[in-house]
Amino acid sequence: MILFRYLLNRYPSILPLLILLTSMAAFSQAGKETSETANPQPDSTMAASPLTAPIDQKLMTTIDWLQLLERIPTAITYEEAKRLFPNIGELQTEGGGVFDPKYGLYEAFLPIKIFNLPARIEFNFRCENQSKCHLYTFYFQIWNIDSLTAVTIYERLREYYTDLYGPCRVEHDEVEYYLNESCSRTVGKRKYHLVMCIYFRDDAYVGWGL
Numbered sequence: 001m002i003l004f005r006y007l008l009n010r011y012p013s014i015l016p017l018l019i020l021l022t023s024m025a026a027f028s029q030a031g032k033e034t035s036e037t038a039n040p041q042p043d044s045t046m047a048a049s050p051l052t053a054p055i056d057q058k059l060m061t062t063i064d065w066l067q068l069l070e071r072i073p074t075a076i077t078y079e080e081a082k083r084l085f086p087n088i089g090e091l092q093t094e095g096g097g098v099f100d101p102k103y104g105l106y107e108a109f110l111p112i113k114i115f116n117l118p119a120r121i122e123f124n125f126r127c128e129n130q131s132k133c134h135l136y137t138f139y140f141q142i143w144n145i146d147s148l149t150a151v152t153i154y155e156r157l158r159e160y161y162t163d164l165y166g167p168c169r170v171e172h173d174e175v176e177y178y179l180n181e182s183c184s185r186t187v188g189k190r191k192y193h194l195v196m197c198i199y200f201r202d203d204a205y206v207g208w209g210l
Helices: 002-010 012-027 031-036 062-071 078-084 147-165
Strands: 105-114 117-129 132-145 169-175 178-187 190-200 203-209
Touching: 062 105, 062 147, 078 105, 078 132, 105 132, 132 147, 147 178, 147 190, 147 203
Parallel strands: none
Antiparallel strands: 105 117, 117 132, 132 203, 169 178, 178 190, 190 203
């Protein structure tokens, strides 16, 4: 297990605790809904066709959110995204204002709940002007989770999408207090990425998208 080896190298005295925590990881912060995705089923409240009707977030299951990876159409305008996702936030310059508006890069966020955890979808738009913006990428993001939860979610996402799309290309980078692993694959004209970043034992991130 990636995290087991990483933490053991950093903190060799916690081997007994690691064994206990690893066995309990699926029942920690990820909650009951995470454990249900260990053997994900194709059943969903939505058809597997491109998204055309507005979603009702109160009805969305974790599997529904995972299936949106292939259902969200690219090149739609911000107004079309707002129709499909009524709770999406307002457009803002990408990076929280880091990029000058002259570059035409904007973003908007949709707060969601997935794996029984707070998360968000980041929608990225290229804009000729702020009234003519088109989606070019999007990313699901779960921030501020502990490292064991991150590994649990990452492994289950990788298993779920591997069952759907086949094997991915895995890249691994580890330095003293930082671990990054990614899983990338091309499906048709789209290239999907799944990323896990562990900064400290209690500070980790999982993201996936286009």
